[in-house]
Amino acid sequence: MKSDPPVIIVGGGPAGMVAGLLFARAGVPVTILEKHADFLRDFRGDTVHPSTLELFDEIGLLEELLKEPHAAIDTMTLHLLGQQYTIATMKHLPVAARFVAMMPQWDLLDFIAGQGRRYPTFDLRMSTEATGLIYDAGGRVSGVTLASGEVLPAWLVIAADGRRSVLRDAAELPLEDLGAPMDVLWFRVPVPAGMDMPEVALGTIDKGGMVVAIPRGDYWQCAQIIGKGGFAPIEAEGIEAFRQRMIEIAPGLAAGTDAIKSFGDVKLLSVALDRLTRWSRPGLLAIGDAAHAMSPVGGVGINLAVQDAVAAANILAARLAGGADPDPWLARVQARRWKPTVRMQALQRFAHRRIIEPMLRGEITRVPLAVHLLDRIPLLRRIPGRILGLGFGRQHVQSPLAKDFS
Numbered sequence: 001m002k003s004d005p006p007v008i009i010v011g012g013g014p015a016g017m018v019a020g021l022l023f024a025r026a027g028v029p030v031t032i033l034e035k036h037a038d039f040l041r042d043f044r045g046d047t048v049h050p051s052t053l054e055l056f057d058e059i060g061l062l063e064e065l066l067k068e069p070h071a072a073i074d075t076m077t078l079h080l081l082g083q084q085y086t087i088a089t090m091k092h093l094p095v096a097a098r099f100v101a102m103m104p105q106w107d108l109l110d111f112i113a114g115q116g117r118r119y120p121t122f123d124l125r126m127s128t129e130a131t132g133l134i135y136d137a138g139g140r141v142s143g144v145t146l147a148s149g150e151v152l153p154a155w156l157v158i159a160a161d162g163r164r165s166v167l168r169d170a171a172e173l174p175l176e177d178l179g180a181p182m183d184v185l186w187f188r189v190p191v192p193a194g195m196d197m198p199e200v201a202l203g204t205i206d207k208g209g210m211v212v213a214i215p216r217g218d219y220w221q222c223a224q225i226i227g228k229g230g231f232a233p234i235e236a237e238g239i240e241a242f243r244q245r246m247i248e249i250a251p252g253l254a255a256g257t258d259a260i261k262s263f264g265d266v267k268l269l270s271v272a273l274d275r276l277t278r279w280s281r282p283g284l285l286a287i288g289d290a291a292h293a294m295s296p297v298g299g300v301g302i303n304l305a306v307q308d309a310v311a312a313a314n315i316l317a318a319r320l321a322g323g324a325d326p327d328p329w330l331a332r333v334q335a336r337r338w339k340p341t342v343r344m345q346a347l348q349r350f351a352h353r354r355i356i357e358p359m360l361r362g363e364i365t366r367v368p369l370a371v372h373l374l375d376r377i378p379l380l381r382r383i384p385g386r387i388l389g390l391g392f393g394r395q396h397v398q399s400p401l402a403k404d405f406s
């Protein structure tokens with residue numbers, strides 16, 4: 001086996017960490033570069049979907065993962081114009097865990113890092129930011145440059161550096177921007193001490209606004225959907241108007257909104273929906289949001305990123321472990337993941353057009369027939385449950401466990 005230089009994965013998000021774990025598990029030397037010092041950032045969602053949980057089951061880690069604090073949600077409800085509707089169920093899915101585990105992403109990533117460190121070829125470097133690429137004389141990507149000025153040679157570079165990927169730009173991969181009509185305001189609303197957590201739906205659309213409230217024990221992680229570029233007028237109206245708006249849309253949050261003291265407590269997250277039309281060039285492969293930035297709609301981005309990582313490991317890990325040249329196989333990863341990505345992005349665009357844009361214009365004044373039907377016919381709810389829970393083109397782990405570790 002070739003052992004030097006390693007596969008370099010840039011980005012310790014779900015895509016990069018799962019890819020790193022699977023490559024190391026197959027005995028491939030892998031170095032993951034993460035620019036932050038820890039995984040403790042709020043902005044990437046909490047949803048671990050049934051198909052992702054199934055992958056952990058396939059590598060014998062599901063039971064261990066589910067020891068991490070999480071809430072299990074097997075039924076999705078929507079609070080729309082003052083009424084609660086049940087719109088999706090996952091109870092029927094053919095997998096070991098028939099629910100979405102609501103788990104802060106830093107817990108998931110810490111867990112994967114801990115599992116990765118069991119393998120000697122797994123090297124995770126925090127506080128290490130990649131800034132660009134280096135090429136060999138034939139134009140093949142042969143490593144990365146770091147913010148520290150260092151240069152790291154690589155056998156293969158995997159760009160998993162998220163929706164503002166520096167590496168996909170550096171590699172000059174062609175990008176198709178699909179546009180997104182909204183941004184997200186991301187903030188915490190605590191449950192006052194001594195109070196039971198009031199009932200607040202995961203998603204609420206009312207009074208011309210939309211709020212998502214993810215329960216995290218003693219606070220909700222909230223997302224308010226606003227029009228693209230619409231933060232400046234909200235800021236101009238002041239924090240009190242913002243708090244009142246929140247209470248108007250989701251009254252259950254009222255008791256905790258005083259804790260939002262200023263706009264310093266509210267982060268603006270820019271939403272993007274795009275995809276590379278080519279995910280690789282010799283020596284480099286892009287996966288996850290770096291290959292296709294996902295909108296938060298449906299909370300499916302983490303799942304897609306993880307599925308890309310599994311596809312990459314399925315196609316490349318055994319070959320890399322055998323010392324083969326990865327370049328002839330890179331395009332296969334895109335070929336395997338292209339249709340599932342395009343389909344999911346088409347659904348997100350449909351939701352942007354049919355739900356988000358009318359909501360932002362204040363035009364949702366009655367409950368759509370489809371919501372009534374899903375609420376009344378339990379069998380119908382299985383369809384959105386399956387799409388959200390398993391996605392399209394589900395991957396199973398086929399990358400090997402190196403003989404030394406079995």
Ligand SMILES: Cc1cc2nc3c(=O)[nH]c(=O)nc-3n(C[C@H](O)[C@H](O)[C@H](O)COP(=O)(O)OP(=O)(O)OC[C@H]3O[C@@H](n4cnc5c(N)ncnc54)[C@H](O)[C@@H]3O)c2cc1C
Nearest residue numbers: 011013014015035045130162288289296299300301302305
């Ligand atoms: C507001 C919002 C809410 C969302 N909520 C959800 C949700 O609830 N569920 C869901 O499934 N999806 C959600 N998504 C989508 C989801 O966040 C992404 O699809 C998913 O995180 C993609 O994973 P990734 O590993 O490809 O990239 P990321 O999670 O973005 O990870 C990329 C990593 O690379 C690191 N990095 C970046 N540049 C460099 C560099 N130059 N050098 C080194 N490291 C670098 C970053 O620090 C980061 O850790 C949401 C998106 C938004 C915008």
